[in-house]
Amino acid sequence: MSTIPDSEYEQRIKRIQAEMGPRDIDLLVGYGSECEPHHIRYVSDFKPTFDFAGFMIPREGEAALITGGPESIAYARDNSRLKKILIHPFFLETSAPPYHETEHIRFSDIIPKVVGELSHIKKVGIVGSNIFPHEIYMDLKKAVADAQLLEADDILFKVRMIKSPNELAAMKKAYKITEECIKATLDYAEPGKMEWQLEAKARATMVMLGAEGPAYPIWVCSGPRTNQGLSRSTDRKIREGELVQLSIGIRYQGYCGNMCRPFVIGDIPQNARRLMEAGLEAENEAIEAMGPGVESIGVQRVFSDVLKRHGFGREFTLYGPAHGTGLQECEGPWINEENLFELQPGMVFNVDIWLSDGEIGLRWEDGVAITGSGVEQLSTYRREIISK
Amino acid sequence: MSTIPDSEYEQRIKRIQAEMGPRDIDLLVGYGSECEPHHIRYVSDFKPTFDFAGFMIPREGEAALITGGPESIAYARDNSRLKKILIHPFFLETSAPPYHETEHIRFSDIIPKVVGELSHIKKVGIVGSNIFPHEIYMDLKKAVADAQLLEADDILFKVRMIKSPNELAAMKKAYKITEECIKATLDYAEPGKMEWQLEAKARATMVMLGAEGPAYPIWVCSGPRTNQGLSRSTDRKIREGELVQLSIGIRYQGYCGNMCRPFVIGDIPQNARRLMEAGLEAENEAIEAMGPGVESIGVQRVFSDVLKRHGFGREFTLYGPAHGTGLQECEGPWINEENLFELQPGMVFNVDIWLSDGEIGLRWEDGVAITGSGVEQLSTYRREIISK
Numbered sequence: 141m142s143t144i145p146d147s148e149y150e151q152r153i154k155r156i157q158a159e160m161g162p163r164d165i166d167l168l169v170g171y172g173s174e175c176e177p178h179h180i181r182y183v184s185d186f187k188p189t190f191d192f193a194g195f196m197i198p199r200e201g202e203a204a205l206i207t208g209g210p211e212s213i214a215y216a217r218d219n220s221r222l223k224k225i226l227i228h229p230f231f232l233e234t235s236a237p238p239y240h241e242t243e244h245i246r247f248s249d250i251i252p253k254v255v256g257e258l259s260h261i262k263k264v265g266i267v268g269s270n271i272f273p274h275e276i277y278m279d280l281k282k283a284v285a286d287a288q289l290l291e292a293d294d295i296l297f298k299v300r301m302i303k304s305p306n307e308l309a310a311m312k313k314a315y316k317i318t319e320e321c322i323k324a325t326l327d328y329a330e331p332g333k334m335e336w337q338l339e340a341k342a343r344a345t346m347v348m349l350g351a352e353g354p355a356y357p358i359w360v361c362s363g364p365r366t367n368q369g370l371s372r373s374t375d376r377k378i379r380e381g382e383l384v385q386l387s388i389g390i391r392y393q394g395y396c397g398n399m400c401r402p403f404v405i406g407d408i409p410q411n412a413r414r415l416m417e418a419g420l421e422a423e424n425e426a427i428e429a430m431g432p433g434v435e436s437i438g439v440q441r442v443f444s445d446v447l448k449r450h451g452f453g454r455e456f457t458l459y460g461p462a463h464g465t466g467l468q469e470c471e472g473p474w475i476n477e478e479n480l481f482e483l484q485p486g487m488v489f490n491v492d493i494w495l496s497d498g499e500i501g502l503r504w505e506d507g508v509a510i511t512g513s514g515v516e517q518l519s520t521y522r523r524e525i526i527s528k
Numbered sequence: 529m530s531t532i533p534d535s536e537y538e539q540r541i542k543r544i545q546a547e548m549g550p551r552d553i554d555l556l557v558g559y560g561s562e563c564e565p566h567h568i569r570y571v572s573d574f575k576p577t578f579d580f581a582g583f584m585i586p587r588e589g590e591a592a593l594i595t596g597g598p599e600s601i602a603y604a605r606d607n608s609r610l611k612k613i614l615i616h617p618f619f620l621e622t623s624a625p626p627y628h629e630t631e632h633i634r635f636s637d638i639i640p641k642v643v644g645e646l647s648h649i650k651k652v653g654i655v656g657s658n659i660f661p662h663e664i665y666m667d668l669k670k671a672v673a674d675a676q677l678l679e680a681d682d683i684l685f686k687v688r689m690i691k692s693p694n695e696l697a698a699m700k701k702a703y704k705i706t707e708e709c710i711k712a713t714l715d716y717a718e719p720g721k722m723e724w725q726l727e728a729k730a731r732a733t734m735v736m737l738g739a740e741g742p743a744y745p746i747w748v749c750s751g752p753r754t755n756q757g758l759s760r761s762t763d764r765k766i767r768e769g770e771l772v773q774l775s776i777g778i779r780y781q782g783y784c785g786n787m788c789r790p791f792v793i794g795d796i797p798q799n800a801r802r803l804m805e806a807g808l809e810a811e812n813e814a815i816e817a818m819g820p821g822v823e824s825i826g827v828q829r830v831f832s833d834v835l836k837r838h839g840f841g842r843e844f845t846l847y848g849p850a851h852g853t854g855l856q857e858c859e860g861p862w863i864n865e866e867n868l869f870e871l872q873p874g875m876v877f878n879v880d881i882w883l884s885d886g887e888i889g890l891r892w893e894d895g896v897a898i899t900g901s902g903v904e905q906l907s908t909y910r911r912e913i914i915s916k
Contacts, residue, residue, distance in 0.1 A: 141762045173659070174745055175563035176622060189745045189758045190858065192659075211757040211846050218753065219760060234564060234658055235858040237847040238866060270622055271561070271580075273658060274665035336738070343741065344732035350724070353731065353741070357562055357577045365606065369599040370577045372607060374529045458599055459625040470578065470623040478626060 142185050142393045144306045149221040152183060152299065153203050159295045160199045160265065167255055168197040168292055169280060170267035178467040179267050179296050180205075181394045186220040187352075190233040194276075195222065195267075196254045204254050208232035209239045226250045230276045247283035258284060265292025297472050301464060302486035307395065308509060311466070311488055314397030315507045315518035317349045317390050322399050322521055325360075325388065326528060331380050331405055335360040335373040338386070346390040355389030355396035355469040366402070367501045369458055369494055380406040383415075383500050389469050396469040398490055399519050400505035403526035415502050416525050418450035419493045423504045423523070426461040426491050431514050434483045436475045447495070456496055462489040465507065485512045530573050530781045532694045537609040540571060540687065541591050547683045548587045548653065555643055556585040556680055557668060558655035566855040567655050567684050568593075569782045574608040578621040582664075583610065583655075584642045592642050596620035597627045614638045618664045635671035646672060653680025685860050689852060690874035695783065696897060699854070699876055702739070702785030703895045703906035705778050709733045710787050710909055713748075713776065717916060719768050719793055723748040723761040726774070734778040743777030743784035743857040754790070755889040757846055757882055768794040771803075771888050777857050784857040786878055787907050788893035791914035803890050804913050806838035807881045811892045811911070814849040814879050819902050822871045824863045835883070844884055850877040853895065873900045 160168060171194045172180035180186055180193045184205050191208035204224040207216050208231035216225045227242045228250060251258055261284045266272050269291040281289060303311065324345040325338050338360040347353065361371040362384040371387070378384050381404065389398030402416055422443050429442040443461035444454070460476030465488055473481055475489070486509075493504040507518030548556060559582045560568035568574055568581045572593050582594035592612040595604050596619035604613045615630045616638060639646055649672045654660050657679040669677060691699065712733040713726050726748040735741065749759040750772040759775070766772050769792065777786030790804055810831050817830040831849035832842070848864030853876055861869055863877070874897075881892040895906030 173561065173563050175561050178622075187745065187760050189747075189760060191758065215756040215758045215760070218756060230658070232658075233858065234566075234856065235851060235860060235862070236658070237851075237862060238864065270618070270620075270624070270661060270663060271659070272662050274660050274662040275658060277662035337736075340735035340738075343735040347728035347731040348725075350728075353745075357575065357741075359577075368603040368606060370579065370603045372575050372577060372603070463623060463625075468622065470621065472623060474623070474625060476626070 155299045165263045165265040166261045168265045170195040171272045184220045184222045192231040198255045247280045261287045263288050310393045310395040314392040314395050318397035318399045319521040321345045321388050334375045339373040342388045351390040355391045358388050361385050383412045400503040402502035405528050419495045419504045422446040423493045432485050436481050458494050462491045465490045483510050543687045553651045553653040554649045556653045558583040559660045572608045572610045580619040586643045635668045649675045651676050698781045698783040702780040702783050705737045706785035706787045707909040722763045727761040730776045739778040743779045746776050749773050771800045788891040790890035793916045807883045807892045810834040811881045820873050824869050846882050850879045853878045871898050
């Protein structure tokens with residue numbers, strides 16, 4: 141359970157509302173699911189389960205949580221920091237059991253419970269716009285027929301970008317558990333064990349230490365399968381003398397920790413060593429370059445310079461050296477060639493070095509918080525060339 | 529990794545296509561995510577990770593998997609049974625790293641790779657319609673401007689409803705692992721342990737036995753919190769003499785097993801015993817009433833008669849006695865008062881008895897497969913009044 145007090149959730153709503161004013165947005169409507177809960181958890185701490193969830197935030201006054209049906213009501217009352225809880229049947233779980241007492245409810249019924257008069261709404265901001273279901277969008281549009289609907293994800297991401305001390309405390313704990321998982325998994329690894337068994341060891345370790353579960357569908361891949369930037373563990377047996385990739389992240393009180401480590405059992409083949417050394421140096425130098433007031437492009441340049449020095453151009457990687465992290469393992473801002481910004485205290489990044497020679501690949505990843513005077517590294521365990 | 533052969537995936541596509549013909553649907557477009565992967569896994573075995581996924585199935589010929597960007601390509605090539613893999617950038621993960629080489633791609637570019645001429649398409653069926661994102665819908669509509677778009681989820685659910693022998697084998701294994709998790713969790717339970725620790729024990733057990741993870745965000749709730757039909761484990765300590773609810777499901781090769789058990793440590797209070805006995809009898813009699821050729825309403829009546837006998841009317845429960853299960857823990861068909869159908873061999877149900885007296889609640893749940901001659905119970909472990 142979250143140790144962040146109700147007062148901080150109230151502050152979050154106020155910070156969001158402060159961003160709505162200058163943009164003339166009268167109402168924010170957010171949407172989330174079991175696998176995309178981040179905005180919902182940020183405003184309410186509610187964790188969508190089976191039913192989908194949403195929120196409505198008026199420019200002033202009390203915000204509301206939206207859930208799909210009667211089955212979620214007692215749960216939401218117990219768990220949501222937003223105490224106004226409204227039902228919209230389009231947020232019901234996919235199998236949609238029939239609840240006749242609520243099936244008629246539409247946005248035209250519930251918006252007035254948050255903003256008063258429907259006709260006062262001129263602009264509605266959509267949050268979670270890349271996953272916002274068409275059916276829900278159409279019902280919203282019908283309810284506010286004269287209003288403009290626009291994407292407003294950036295408001296939430298802006299407010300979420302700077303972590304509070306309470307959020308940082310949760311994230312530090314998340315990375316601590318992640319380090320324990322990496323340790324347990326490395327200790328457990330031996331030739332003949334299957335990729336999924338290593339993943340299982342990490343999963344078993346994280347939950348017994350208090351994690352809610354993995355931060356994303358984590359994986360272990362090995363040999364030629366390491367060339368998959370995203371992957372899934374299989375029953376392939378790991379072997380001596382070949383690359384094994386651990387991509388292990390955990391979720392604690394909603395917040396993510398994540399670490400990626402490549403390793404080899406026994407002697408490291410030359411092609412693997414070349415990638416491991418280049419990636420490790422890129423990660424270390426990128427972290428070295430980070431700090432408050434630093435321009436993001438400077439970090440990007442350090443990263444690409446290291447890779448070039450090792451003979452790896454842009455085509456050997458997928459993206460820049462780091463991305464924000466928090467309630468979602470991978471969230472903005474991205475550090476890359478295009479997205480220019482200044483690193484600020486309270487930002488938390490995963491330095492994330494993906495590198496592939498076309499045949500095998502690897503990822504180094506660790507958490508770094510920007511502080512007032514430098515950085516705090518949230519995970520460092522065995523950031524080294526690992527031969528077990 | 530799935531042990532279901534490629535040939536069965538080919539058959540699935542053919543069965544889907546056979547349903548498209550009579551309805552004049554030229555193209556099915558499906559959408560899924562990490563938490564709603566069911567349709568995607570059914571047609572391709574691909575497990576969406578970070579990026580969202582989709583499929584396109586033409587009325588004849590080869591179907592295609594859709595993924596969001598370059599990061600998923602090597603993974604999809606290795607894991608998808610559909611070998612035609614297309615990128616649409618609207619399926620990228622929420623943090624959307626910029627991939628300039630693919631960002632211009634739209635449905636108007638990729639549909640012709642599946643159906644030939646865009647102008648030949650008169651009807652497009654949407655699968656995953658309750659979660660189908662507005663942005664993706666609008667791009668699809670633009671590509672097939674003259675075509676009708678309609679919901680076609682029922683085609684997939686109809687084809688998925690009857691499980692093959694290979695699917696049944698995976699599900700039997702899923703329930704076996706679930707039984708082991710219930711056993712381990714009951715053994716582990718003692719006064720003073722927190723709800724989340726019991727959940728953690730179940731999670732740790734399932735993954736070491738080969739489960740991919742939980743079938744849904746599983747939970748343990750206790751005392752007054754048992755009145756939540758859906759819930760989430762907290763740091764509440766379980767105590768002697770009060771109800772504890774285990775809701776534990778696992779996923780094996782994509783397929784779900786699920787069991788729910790209420791129990792009490794020590795003496796069972798009268799209000800808990802009354803609910804436990806009524807729910808247990810309702811479950812047992814509902815299972816007794818099931819079999820091939822049985823009308824669903826008969827099972828519903830047995831269930832509501834038992835509850836009435838114990839003094840519980842419709843208002844003490846949420847829905848009927850059972851729902852289909854498979855690649856989604858809760859999928860159609862529902863057995864209830866309205867949805868009338870005949871139970872057929874190959875259908876698999878979770879008999880799911882939720883009961884609440886307004887102060888505490890419980891759920892009994894077990895898997896039941898309909899066979900040619902009766903039923904096969906997929907989980908039975910400690911389906912009894914449990915006082916530990």
